[in-house]
Amino acid sequence: MKFIHAADIHLGNAINGIDRKINLPVEIKKQISLATFDAFANVIKLAIDRHVDFILFPGDLFDSSQQSAYLYNFLNLQFQKLKDAGIEAFISFGNHDFQSDAEKDLLWPDNIHVFPKGEAKVFYHESWDGKRIAITGTSFAVRNPRESLVKLYPNRDQSVKYEIGMYHGNLGDTKGNGYAPFSVPELQALNYDYWALGHIHVRQLLSKDPAIVYSGDPQGLDLTETGEKGIYLISDENQERGLSAEFLPTSSFIFDHLSLSIEDSAEVSKIFELIIDYLKQRNSQKLTLNTLEIKFSLPISQKIREQLSDASFLDLINAKTAAAKQLLIRINLITDEKKSSFSQLDERYWQLAKEEVFKSDTFNQALGKNFRSNEQFVIKHFTNSDVQAQIMKKAEELISERIN
Numbered sequence: 001m002k003f004i005h006a007a008d009i010h011l012g013n014a015i016n017g018i019d020r021k022i023n024l025p026v027e028i029k030k031q032i033s034l035a036t037f038d039a040f041a042n043v044i045k046l047a048i049d050r051h052v053d054f055i056l057f058p059g060d061l062f063d064s065s066q067q068s069a070y071l072y073n074f075l076n077l078q079f080q081k082l083k084d085a086g087i088e089a090f091i092s093f094g095n096h097d098f099q100s101d102a103e104k105d106l107l108w109p110d111n112i113h114v115f116p117k118g119e120a121k122v123f124y125h126e127s128w129d130g131k132r133i134a135i136t137g138t139s140f141a142v143r144n145p146r147e148s149l150v151k152l153y154p155n156r157d158q159s160v161k162y163e164i165g166m167y168h169g170n171l172g173d174t175k176g177n178g179y180a181p182f183s184v185p186e187l188q189a190l191n192y193d194y195w196a197l198g199h200i201h202v203r204q205l206l207s208k209d210p211a212i213v214y215s216g217d218p219q220g221l222d223l224t225e226t227g228e229k230g231i232y233l234i235s236d237e238n239q240e241r242g243l244s245a246e247f248l249p250t251s252s253f254i255f256d257h258l259s260l261s262i263e264d265s266a267e268v269s270k271i272f273e274l275i276i277d278y279l280k281q282r283n284s285q286k287l288t289l290n291t292l293e294i295k296f297s298l299p300i301s302q303k304i305r306e307q308l309s310d311a312s313f314l315d316l317i318n319a320k321t322a323a324a325k326q327l328l329i330r331i332n333l334i335t336d337e338k339k340s341s342f343s344q345l346d347e348r349y350w351q352l353a354k355e356e357v358f359k360s361d362t363f364n365q366a367l368g369k370n371f372r373s374n375e376q377f378v379i380k381h382f383t384n385s386d387v388q389a390q391i392m393k394k395a396e397e398l399i400s401e402r403i404n
Helices: 026-033 035-049 069-084 184-188 268-280 302-309 311-324 347-358 360-370 373-382 385-403
Strands: 002-005 054-058 088-092 112-114 121-126 132-137 162-168 194-198 204-208 211-214 230-235 244-249 254-262 288-296 326-335
Touching (some): 026 035, 035 054, 035 069, 035 230, 054 194, 088 162, 184 211, 254 268, 268 302, 302 311, 302 326
Parallel strands (some): 054 088, 088 112, 132 162, 162 194, 194 211, 254 288
Antiparallel strands (some): 002 230, 121 132
């Protein structure tokens, strides 16, 4: 018996966080725009290649309640491929697609089974190796249910070899802001053999006995969803181990966060070469969209900061690294604030000037020249040691700005 757990497909999602000013090649823009479709097609191909019994989609198959004609037709084509291979699919709707109505709007083949809203239903399946399996789930009736939906689920059916639960929600309690919050003991109490969870886009194992699992999403949807994404293939082929899980990658491309430290130079040409060399060393078989954090040990000028942050600079980088499938979509600049802002100024001359300008006699003489005797309250204010310290600090900041 084998099945795939594939949550949070988010078909139709417009990948977020990529600056539109970046001049990416047309074929890469198309790949990004169709990423969720390509990831879903990869899921279907894996199901067919691995000869699974069925696929579980626990919530957010769609990114929204409104789907395009292209999406409908694409989905029907993929589901027909499953039918031709003798594979069934079980779908529950979550917070993104809670308004979807498969019975009225979608012409899905009869191998696709949808869980009702507001109540739990049990579907039964006979596996290719003769095992009877119960698959239990529910769909969201509203976008953001604040109460646990576990109470809708029946106890384990003792007549089946395996009972599998599908659930879309947050681990937590009703006091938080999570959707359909649940607890691990709640799920364990029902004595199911596997819980296929959705809603959280990070792979997580909440319990081993029984397995309570978030599969994450098959495709990263924004800059925060880094690394390879995919699905779990669940199997009982090794009878001694019971159900086992294998992660299988499905994403069309991946997001990554990188960090580069620059110690010896703040020249743009040097920075340019360092970034290119760094990205080329990460040669990948899969397209990677990178956010790069550059840590400078020395201050950099505002002009250089603006040049490095402009989309045109990213275009120059990407023209050199596209062959390595490494593209740069954002640069974050960090300077070491602990180092003196005057590291590029001769410290000895700064100290001499500071001592000359801020010594009491010079300071008081300047006050006497600029304020009349009837403005003693001003003179008294500026001869205060705390006020003079603040002025000296502001002077340092202004000089630092001129340097940078």
